Amino acid sequence: MSRDQMTGSEIVLKALAEQGVDVIFGYPGGAVLPIYDALFQQNAVRHILVRQEAGAVHAAEGYARSTGKVGVVLVTSGPGATNAVTGLTDALMDSIPVVCLTGQVPTHLIGNDAFQEADTTGITRPCTKHNFLVKRMEDLARVMHEAFYIAQNGRPGPVVVDLPKDILQGLGEYQAASKSGHKSYRPQVKGDAGNISKAVELLAKAKKPLFYCGGGVINSGPAASQLLTDFVRMTGYPCTLTLMGLGALPATDKRFLGMVGMHGTYESNIAMHDCDVMVCVGARFDDRVTGNLAHFSPNSKKIHIDIDPSSINKNVRVDVPIVGDVGHVLEVMIKEWKAKQYKPDGKALDAWWKQIDEWRAVDCLKYDSKKDVIKPQYALERLQAITKKRSEEKGDVYFTTEVGQHQMWAAQFLHFNKPNRWMTSGGLGTMGYGLPAAMGVQVAHPDALVVDVAGEASILMNIQEMSTLAQYRLPVKVFILNNEYMGMVRQWQELLHGGRYSESYMESLPDFVKLAESFHAVGLRAEKPDQVDDLINEMIEIDKPVIADVMVDKAENVFPMIPSGAAHNEMLLGPEDRAEHAVSEDGMVLV
Amino acid sequence: MDEQIRFHTIAVLVENEPGVLARVVGLFSGRGYNIESLTVAEVDHKENLSRITLVTSGNVMVIEQIKAQLDRLVPVHSVKDLTLEGPHVAAELAMVKVAGTGDKRVEALRIADIFEATVQDTTLESFVFRLHGQSAKIDQFIGLMKPLGLVDVCRTGVVAMARGKEGI
The missing domain is CATH 3.30.70.1150 (ACT-like. Chain A, domain 2)
Structure with a gap:
């Protein structure tokens, strides 16, 4: 062996080190054994052994979203790769930078239906931003670097690198990452100056303006969130955030109207409907946000800032499109606003705020408290209050969620004052996301408090990762709002399917306290409202993984709600609204 | 909004690598776009480039989407709408x-x-x-x-x- 020659596995690890990777999430198997052997003989990259590959990808997502770095996954061929598919799709939908290394059978066996062979690049092509099959040794190092470049540049997303075993075992030379940029993939980062000027002028002249901001602000980095906050405060304009964008503007800011969309606040949705200039920053007019497109914000001029040109004019026609990185564009917009000495129309803005305050007074998140039944909203209000106190004393708190009612309540009742503190599966809506994501967050932030707000149905989808928490002493807190139903399914069945609760009730749920204990964690339970504070305090104090099983009202529904097919101003505020706004036939077919 | 269905001829210069055609075709099937015709062949061996000519149909917004979606595929170098950009x-x-x-x-x-x-x-x-x-x-x-x-x-x-x- 000449001095410069190294094995493919060593090249892979060297590339990871050059890309600044310090931790990967994975699960071994036949095709990737050479990488695991190389991992064993080095200390630069730490490996977290998950219990199922889906957990590895979600953990990498949690890691990526809470750090802004690329999350890295290592799985074997065949079932290893197919188990990763849900996580990859999740990362694609939510624009999370992930590099997933998959083992593959040796090149001479590809296509032979070999043991644990799957057409990984074929399967993952539609659920990744890009993927590679490395068939030549001389491509390996370049492809590794390219994968990282693609994952994090432009609109971030998952990239799969499929690695046949003979490539991993063969000998080749390492190449450092190229500095000259990618041959064909060069996303536009700076926005068009003319359109930016137009947008700022439009904003300055607005009488009923609204900022509508999403995950793109978070993805652009903490500086972008700061710029957004500065711009919102400079203009004094109201701002709403999507599920993905929570934390981009501090929740404590009085200009924050709460979340927008199907379960967003009344004031956000009505403001979106009635505004005259909307500036959409790093969001994508998702169907959960727009409701009925034909009635979506009918009287507004729309400005859309997005790094992905395909997001623009996809669902909603906009008047001023700006393709570029949110951070760059906001910076130029602020400069322009100052340079031209724009002033908002004070009188119009006062009237607009007065109107918004009336909508706020509706108090759309109010709920009926009960003395002897824990309302899920109450449990989250207490979680918010107690963890807020904790964060003031001891540093950061991170929340992840599973998917369903608990997720929406968490989005409504938890408050985020910084970006990257809220990890939830928005686009794909992946039940089972929260626990492994929390694991990834805790790996990245060992001293932080990390809470997975869960439902009892979702948590069972990746419950095996409790074992990973134990192995690496990751003190993640799982806060289950247990209503013994798939709550969101039950809610839709109640509202749309005549109360026929088909297969949404779970019999024989596990005893989560005992389950926790069997996973070397601590199990806690609360059944009455007066037990909630003690439970949360105890959960936070325990320096181990905890499952807190909070038995909540089984019949509670998430309100407000824009039923599918309805417009923003046809929002249901509570159970009493239901009879008046029956869901249309058109709406029934929508998800 | 202009809902009229129109035909567009689009030229796409791509990296000639395995799977690139599958990416393009998969994009069309996955997002429900139409392909009226599609041709592809290598056009520059040294630079490793292939050229795809495709004829597709849709309303203005769909055609715009198709081009944006094509353009964001990693191995795509450039996308030209021949129908829109002048005589061809x-x-x-x-x-x-x-x-x-x-x-x-x-x-x-x-x-x-x-x-x-x-x-x-x-x-x-x-x-x-x-x-x-x-x-x-x-x-x-x-x-x-x-x-x-x-x-x-x-x-x-x-x-x-x-x-x-x-x-x-």
């Missing part, structure tokens, strides 16, 4: 097999002559014609051959290029 020339090649004897056979040959189709193969009972030109011309030719014993049709789909001195 387009042509298609077809091979058409016609079987028959007697008057029908003579008539087929006469029409082929009018269309400037060349005879690529002949037996006493058949011809294989080759012709090129606008798709409409080929449609017309095939239509005329139907009653004369049309057996087989093979078309390349459209290749197209902008007029004038500028390249893609």
